[in-house]
Amino acid sequence: VRALLRQLLPATKLPPGEGVVLVLNNLGGTSPLEMSVLCDAAFRQLQDLGVEVAGCVQGTLVTCLDMHGVSLSLIPLADAPGQLLELLAAPAQVGSAWPGLLIPPEDSEAVVQNDLVPSPAAGTETGAAVAQTRAVISAACQMLISDSTVKALDEMDFECGDADCGGTHRDAAEALLATLEAVPGEPADALRFLAHHLEHQCRGAIGGIYVLGLEAAAKRVGSAPTLLDWAEALDAAxxxxxxxxxxxxxxxxxxxxxxxxxxxxxxxxxxxxALAEAVKAAKQGAKKTQQMVAKKGRAVHVPPSRQARSPDPGAVGFAKWLEAVERALRD
Structure with a gap:
């Protein structure tokens, strides 16, 4: 990335602080994970050089068969920044290869932390709060290790992935159940505890996704969060x-x-x-994915006709454990 920018920036003659749109093009054989790493590197290096990245387009646009590589372009926004960004962000036709425009957040701050409070100290907590926290986690895990859930998620993943989504969720849930007595009672500490263990016990992309979400949510809950606090935490995730x-x-x-x-x-x-309505919305959202064309994940390599056979297993898995949490709190 640094070598590409060294050649590109002198030719563009951008004044300091000039806004640009970063276009990172997959030449055909670069994995989604590699593309994300390269995009992050380009974004940060441009920031360090005083170039404001107003938006990013990342995808497979112009390929060279299955070449393992990328091309990098910068679109200056000097003439009509608002209009150009609006056009790039406009919705494209369903089934189009256009990946869309990603607008960077104003404050890019990593959410994953490694300063987790050691679980043995947290495990000494007592009282109703810690009992409820552990009961809720147990309910979610029991849902994910049930044979019906594992089979359903694996079958969905068979259509558009590698048929292991159910098994992945089951293995992670079993690992969490084994550490249940060490889960802290404080909500934020409990979320970080879960993130820490999932980082090591939940394989595949879904593990990283849950770690990111849990760490972000932990920043939004206090010692006695309200439903509104939990809504903000879920949104932050x-x-x-x-x-x-x-x-x-x-x-x-x-x-x-x-x-x-x-x-x-x-x-x-x-x-x-409120929580029942959230479960209902999650289920409806997961169901709607069956009519969507994938733009991220392994499903992007599967024909839309095959994608339409089942909903996204990750979305369904989330809805299932959220339903288990709601039922546990209601009971």
Whole structure:
């Protein structure tokens, strides 16, 4: 990336502080993970050089068969910044290869931390709060290790992935159940505890997604969070996944269940049925992914006709454990 920018920036003759749109093009054989790493590197290096990145387009646009590489372009915004950004962000035709415009957050701050409070000290806590926290986590894990859930998620993943989504969720849930007695009672500490263990126990992309979401959510809850606080935490989790994963609502990912659930929880926060409404929204969002064309994840390599056979398993998995949490709290 540094070598590309060294050649590109002198030719563009950008004045300091000039806004640009970064275009990172996959030449055909570069993995989504590599593309995300390269995009992050380009974004940060441009910032260090005083170039304001107003937006980013990342995708497979012009290829050289299956060449393993990328091309990097900068679109200056000097003449008509607002109009150009609006046009680049405009919705494209369904089925189009256009990946859309990603707008960087104003404050890009990493959410993953390694300063987790050691679990043995937290495990000495007692009282109703810690009992409820552990009961809720146990309910979510029991849902994910059930044979019906594992089979359903694996079958969905068979259509558009590698048929291991159910097994991945089951293995992670079993690992969490094994550490249940060490889960802290404080909500923020409990979320960080879960993130820490999932980072090591949950394989695949879904593990990283949950770690990002849990760490972001932990920053939004205090010692006695209200439903509105939990709504903000869930929304923060979704935004962290958006920022670091590059997906948006409508891309056929877990976000299509997370973000509607957060919105429903926020709008119904004063209702006794708030969490039930959030579960309903998550289920509906997950179901809608069956009619969506994937723009992120392995499903992008699968024909839309095959994608339409089942919803996104990650979104369904989220809705399932959220339903288990709601049932545990209600009971």
């Amino acid at each position: 979704g935004k962290a996944i958006q920022e670091y994963g590059g997906a948006q609502q409508g891309d056929r990912t877990i976000l299509d269940a997370v973000l509607p659930a957060a919105e429903a929880l926020r709008s119904c926060a004063k209702s006794p049925n």
